Amino acid sequence: MGGLKVHGHPISPASRRVVLCLEEKALDYDFQFVDMAAGQHKQQQFLSLNPFGQVPAFQDGDLNLFESRAITEYIARAYADKGTPLIPSDVKKLGVALAWAEVESHTFDSAAAPLSFELVVKPILGMPIDEAVVAENLAKLEKVLDVYEARLTTSKYLGGDDFTLADLHHIPIVNNLMHTDKVKPLFDGRLHVSAWSKDILARPAWQKTLDKMKL
Amino acid sequence: MGGLKVHGHPISPASRRVVLCLEEKALDYDFQFVDMAAGQHKQQQFLSLNPFGQVPAFQDGDLNLFESRAITEYIARAYADKGTPLIPSDVKKLGVALAWAEVESHTFDSAAAPLSFELVVKPILGMPIDEAVVAENLAKLEKVLDVYEARLTTSKYLGGDDFTLADLHHIPIVNNLMHTDKVKPLFDGRLHVSAWSKDILARPAWQKTLDKMKL
Numbered sequence: 128m129g130g131l132k133v134h135g136h137p138i139s140p141a142s143r144r145v146v147l148c149l150e151e152k153a154l155d156y157d158f159q160f161v162d163m164a165a166g167q168h169k170q171q172q173f174l175s176l177n178p179f180g181q182v183p184a185f186q187d188g189d190l191n192l193f194e195s196r197a198i199t200e201y202i203a204r205a206y207a208d209k210g211t212p213l214i215p216s217d218v219k220k221l222g223v224a225l226a227w228a229e230v231e232s233h234t235f236d237s238a239a240a241p242l243s244f245e246l247v248v249k250p251i252l253g254m255p256i257d258e259a260v261v262a263e264n265l266a267k268l269e270k271v272l273d274v275y276e277a278r279l280t281t282s283k284y285l286g287g288d289d290f291t292l293a294d295l296h297h298i299p300i301v302n303n304l305m306h307t308d309k310v311k312p313l314f315d316g317r318l319h320v321s322a323w324s325k326d327i328l329a330r331p332a333w334q335k336t337l338d339k340m341k342l
Numbered sequence: 343m344g345g346l347k348v349h350g351h352p353i354s355p356a357s358r359r360v361v362l363c364l365e366e367k368a369l370d371y372d373f374q375f376v377d378m379a380a381g382q383h384k385q386q387q388f389l390s391l392n393p394f395g396q397v398p399a400f401q402d403g404d405l406n407l408f409e410s411r412a413i414t415e416y417i418a419r420a421y422a423d424k425g426t427p428l429i430p431s432d433v434k435k436l437g438v439a440l441a442w443a444e445v446e447s448h449t450f451d452s453a454a455a456p457l458s459f460e461l462v463v464k465p466i467l468g469m470p471i472d473e474a475v476v477a478e479n480l481a482k483l484e485k486v487l488d489v490y491e492a493r494l495t496t497s498k499y500l501g502g503d504d505f506t507l508a509d510l511h512h513i514p515i516v517n518n519l520m521h522t523d524k525v526k527p528l529f530d531g532r533l534h535v536s537a538w539s540k541d542i543l544a545r546p547a548w549q550k551t552l553d554k555m556k557l
Contacts, residue, residue, distance in 0.1 A: 178489045179449060190434045194444035201437035219405045222416035229409035232447065234394060274393045 131156035134176060135183035136163050137340040138248065140240070140299035141195035142183040146340060147298055148199040150332035152210035158339065196232055199292050211332070213292050224286030227278075227293035230271075231285075235297065238267035242310055243303040265309065272313055272320050279319035294327050302328055302337075346371035349391060350398035351378050352555040353463065355455070355514035356410035357398040361555060362513060363414040365547035367425035373554065411447055414507050426547070428507050439501030442493075442508035445486075446500075450512065453482035457525055458518040480524065487528055487535050494534035509542050517543055517552075 131149065133156055135142025149156045161167050161182050169180045176184035177193035185192045187205065192198050203213040215221045241264045245256050278285060286293030301324050304310040314324045327333070346364065348371055350357025364371045376382050376397050384395045391399035392408035400407045402420065407413050418428040430436045456479045460471050493500060501508030516539050519525040529539045542548070 178492065179445070187434075187437075190437060192437050192441050194441045194448070197437065197440035197444045200440050201433070204436065205433045218416070218420045219402075221419065222402075222405060222407050222412065225412035225415050226407050226409045229412045230394070233409070277393065 130186075130188070132159055132186040133157070133183050134159045134161050134173065134185070136161050138251070139163075139182050140243065140303065141181075143299040143336055143340050144195045144296060145183050145185060145198050145202075147295060147332055147336045148202050148213070148292075150335045151213060151295065151330075152202060152206050154202070154206060154209060196228070196292075196296060199295065203292060211290065213290075213295065215287060215289065215291065220287050224291040224293045227285040228291075228296060231293060231296045235268075235271050236300065238264045238271055239300045239304060242268065242307070243300050246307040246309060247303040261309065265313070268310065269313055272317055275323070276317040276320050279323050284323070290327070290330075294323075298327055298330075298333055302333070345401075345403070347374055347401040348372070348398050349374045349376050349388065349400070351376050353466070354378075354397050355458065355518070356396075358514040358551055358555050359410045359511060360398050360400060360413050360417075362510060362547055362551045363417050363428070363507075365550045366428060366510065366545075367417055367421050369417070369421060369424060411443070411507075411511060414510065418507060426505065428505075428510065430502060430504070430506065435502050439506040439508045442500040443506075443511060446508060446511045450483075450486050451515065453479045453486060454515045454519060457483065457522070458515050461522040461524060462518040476524065480528070483525065484528055487532055490538075491532040491535050494538050499538070505542070505545075509538075513542055513545075513548055517548070 131154060133142065133145050133149070135145065135158065137143070137160075146156075146158065161173060163182065167173055168177075168182055173184065174180055176186070176191050179193065181193070183193070183195060183198070185198045185201075187201075192201060200214070207214075215224055241260055245261050245264075249256055275285065282288060284290050284294045285297075301314070305314065305324065305328065315321050346369060348357065348360050348364070350360065350373065352358070352375075361371075361373065376388060378397065382388055383392075383397055388399065389395055391401070391406050394408070396408070398408070398410060398413070400413045400416075402416075407416060415429070422429075430439055456475055460476050460479075464471055490500065497503060499505050499509045500512075516529070520529065520539065520543065530536050
């Protein structure tokens with residue numbers, strides 16, 4: 128029963144988010160490939176791990192979890208003494224980090240995930256890009272990054288002075304977007320956002336994640 | 343500087359979510375009405391509390407927070423010794439509660455919030471209902487409630503055997519939907535979902551919230 132297992136797919140930003148968290152925590156784990164092209168995530172064996180049929184699912188011994196942002200918070204608390212802290216111990220600092228983690232989960236992701244899908248994933252899958260979706264979400268993302276620029280003028284990381292889950296949760300999608308001609312300039316054109324994105328993408332745990340999650 | 347303050351609007355499910363959490367914790371607080379019809383949430387005074395210009399914002403002394411689900415987790419941890427626990431102390435149980443809280447935040451809310459807006463808020467504001475949006479989200483909600491029905495067969499609450507934030511976060515929107523002819527039958531027609539929705543809506547803290555948040 129023992130050990131940590133991630134059931135996911137290397138192209139999935141949510142799967143990469145969980146692997147990155149485990150790497151930040153310097154924990155050993157097994158990565159179990161879910162063959163989404165073959166519909167494995169909609170079959171009974173996977174549905175017993177996540178009834179919503181989405182990657183990733185996670186196991187820690189007899190505990191089954193799903194939803195990447197819940198898995199990372201579980202890992203950060205269950206393995207608080209390992210690797211990077213990821214969650215402030217002071218409760219007021221925790222509140223601020225939680226608020227910016229919610230910003231990622233709702234406001235940032237709702238613009239950035241469609242851009243990543245259109246501009247990074249669709250070309251890999253040979254699907255046509257929907258330019259209207261791209262235009263709409265570029266405009267939304269610009270507004271989000273304006274708020275991030277102001278925030279990062281007063282604080283090194285989004286969640287506070289230290290790197291936390293609020294930053295970590297961004298990394299897989301920011302990595303994808305920095306490989307696109309249309310979105311990269313939105314980051315590069317904002318002084319503090321640019322420095323922040325370079326800083327978080329350069330983390331050794333992310334480099335290890337990319338090595339393991341090669342497409 | 344002292345004291346707890348919620349800056350919100352009585353019709354806003356997210357504002358109600360925070361007030362409900364404070365009532366569960368039996369904490370004293372001030373509710374500051376934000377005149378959204380007059381655009382107060384987009385003016386500088388409110389933007390200094392939440393740069394994204396959305397209600398609610400929250401203050402605990404010199405701490406400013408926003409994002410309702412971050413505020414509730416902050417309150418649950420900062421006032422762990424008051425009122426209802428809301429967060430399991432066992433870390434594996436916490437993981438499960440966090441996973442179902444994420445389900446609410448993404449999967450449930452993405453179907454239920456548009457239904458609440460179309461069927462409850464728009465009639466109050468005298469706006470026409472978009473029947474295509476209603477039909478699309480009814481179908482999505484049915485699938486979510488099928489998973490909830492299976493989950494609630496094995497567990498009294500979504501997050502585990504005890505009431506947690508995973509259940510609490512649902513209450514404002516479930517309350518709205520139970521006042522609609524189109525959505526109420528989807529809850530009533532599922533045995534365990536029906537019992538769960540009646541249970542959570544009957545909580546004294548929710549009755550107090552409704553009294554304070556009268557429209």
